[in-house]
Amino acid sequence: MxxxxxxxxxxxxxxxxxxxxxxxxxxxxxxxxxxxxxxxxxxxxxxxxxxxxxxxxxxxxxxxxxxxxxxxQGYLAESKQYWLNTNAQKLSQGLQLPVTSDLAVIRINPLNPTKSSQSLNQQDITVQQFDQTLSVDVFADSEQLKATGMPVSDYTVAFNVHTQPGMLTLSMPTATKALAKGDTFIIHVFEPNSEYVLQLKTSQQQYAANQVVKINSQLLSQSGVNHMTIAGYITQPNGEKLTDLSFQQNKNGDYQATIGQLTGQSLAHGLWEVHTIASSDINGLKVMRDVSTAFALSLxxxxxxxxxxxxxxxxxxxxxxxxxxxxxxxxxxxxxxxxxxxxxxxxxxxxxxxxxxxxxxxxxxxxxxxxxxxxxxxxxxxxxxxxxxxxxxxxxxxxxxxxxxxxxxxxxxxxxx
Missing domain, CATH: 2.60.40.3870 (Uncharacterised protein PF16024, DUF4785)
Structure with missing residues (x-):
């Protein structure tokens, strides 16, 4: 047994x-x-x-x-920020920046850093709103920004400023004297407390070759979906611009662009990217937002x-x-x-x-x-x-x-x- x-x-x-x-x-x-x-x-x-x-x-x-x-599932990107290109001459005259809340984090990023860019300092920067000069708080230079892991170019500066909804003026009165004539900059404005959020989403993370890519965007606030003007483009994994996007508004208020006949590339240098720029006038308040997202395309x-x-x-x-x-x-x-x-x-x-x-x-x-x-x-x-x-x-x-x-x-x- x-x-x-x-x-x-x-x-x-x-x-x-x-x-x-x-x-x-x-x-x-x-x-x-x-x-x-x-x-x-x-x-x-x-x-x-x-x-x-x-x-x-x-x-x-x-x-x-x-x-x-x-x-x-497609990735949903959200943004409370925007970028503007400018130069030393415009900074000396004053650059208009729309804001929508009580706090703006502004970054001045030299596109082609030169020795003259070293002259960017807190004393040379003036921010005004409604004929009042605003105090510039929490000033940080490029070394401090890089220490936080932020990928910025040399001589970049960033600072906080307390604002009210409306237009403010960023100026550097001595910019034409201190900076080289050809110096160009990207101004980045981030509004962490703003109610206005630009969303961007592709319908999928990965598309088959020649499959139609659908891209949706909407500008949201506490009152719901807002009308906007939006433009965008797609870049390939190698960084080259592929084509512009044409957005059409749907009945539900969001905006959609479609593109087909795409064929995959190596992703060794990154993903396919969608970049959009949107603006809106909401009850007399100008809102600007940029947002990007990415997707993969099969080969x-x-x-x-x-x-x-x-x-x-x-x-x-x-x-x-x-x-x-x-x-x-x-x-x-x-x-x-x-x-x-x-x-x-x-x-x-x-x-x-x-x-x-x-x-x-x-x-x-x-x-x-x-x-x-x-x-x-x-x-x-x-x-x-x-x-x-x-x-x-x-x-x-x-x-x-x-x-x-x-x-x-x-x-x-x-x-x-």
Whole structure:
């Protein structure tokens, strides 16, 4: 009898090691078959920026984490600030700055710092409003600003000034004498206590190549959405301006611009960026705001096809590769807890150098974390994302998931007797 019990225990232990090997993978929906890019059209960005060759597979626990939300929500940027370009002559004459609250933080940033820029000091700066000279408080120079982690140019100065809603005049009466004739500056005005907020959001964080990019903006205050004049443009990851944006007002009061026919670039130097400038006249009060946001754009040098297999505690995903390089696939493994809720178990990642043509990448299905979770099936692999690590650019992000279905009736202790 003891021998039978020992054999049963050993059998159970060996079967627990089988885990998801007893499952077959099925797509919850067919993955979108994107058109692969013709790499001969993209010679300018085809130079690899990542030369790593070693294949890697790893995972980490997500047990105890909240259920993951949609990972492709657009980022909402908000602003209570604006920028103006000016020069030494205009500063000597006085520059008009609209403000909307009781406090303004003003920064004078030289665009082309020269030795003459060293002459910027608190005594030379005058701020007036309603024919009254305002006191300049909390004056900081570039060294003090840099010490806080702020990326400013040499000889930048910043200060606080207490204001009232309306126009104020920033002037440096001796600027034409102290500064070089060609000195130019950016004036940055931040109003932390203002009720006027300019919002900017893209509909997604990441777009597929040639997908329409939707950009929405609105100027909010305590009274709601305000009418405004808004202009903007998009810059590429290399910093070059791509195109201007044309915003149209929707019925709900916000403003929208759309642009299509964009194709991805390496993100080695950053993301695609949207920059906007808005102004409004609200009950006689002028409001100015600038805001920027960013998004990623995929370059379909490969795609995940419908080929799937579970082998040796791993999930193999088939790929169609248009350009050889190092690719990474990542996903989340989830199961069902005792309350019938879907909960994450592990983040899965795999990367390898792939040749052009048919290929595959395999994600670990971590048996230890599956057992530790105590979750039951159906297990799901979703939040699937494919990246080209050689070019540092996203390739594909799937809304479809993979369900791991049992091959037959789940085994229990009675099956071992």
């Amino acid at each position: 003891k021998t039978i019990k020992k054999l049963s225990l050993l059998s159970l232990m060996s079967l627990s090691g089988l885990g998801l090997a007893q499952y077959t993978p099925q797509w919850t929906e067919a993955p979108q078959q994107i058109d692969l890019v013709d790499m001969t059209s993209f010679k300018s960005i085809s130079q690899p920026v990542n030369s790593e060759q070693q294949a890697v597979r790893f995972h980490y626990s997500l047990l105890g984490s909240d259920q993951l939300s949609d990972n492709n 379909p040098t490969a795609r995940i096809n419908q080929q799937l297999a579970v082998q040796s505690h791993g999930l193999k995903l088939g790929l169609d590769v248009a350009a050889a390089g190092r690719y990474e696939v990542s996903a989340v493994l989830s199961g069902i807890n005792a309350q019938g809720e879907k909960q994450p178990i592990a983040m899965l990642m795999s990367a390898a150098q792939l040749n052009k043509g048919q290929a595959d990448l395999t994600l670990d299905l971590p048996q230890d974390l599956i057992r530790q979770s105590g979750f039951k099936g159906p297990f799901v692999v979703d939040h699937i994302s494919l990246k080209n690590q050689s070019l540092m650019v996203p390739v594909q992000q799937l809304s479809a998931g993979i369900q791991l279905m049992p091959l037959g009736k789940p085994m229990d202790q009675d099956d071992l007797r």
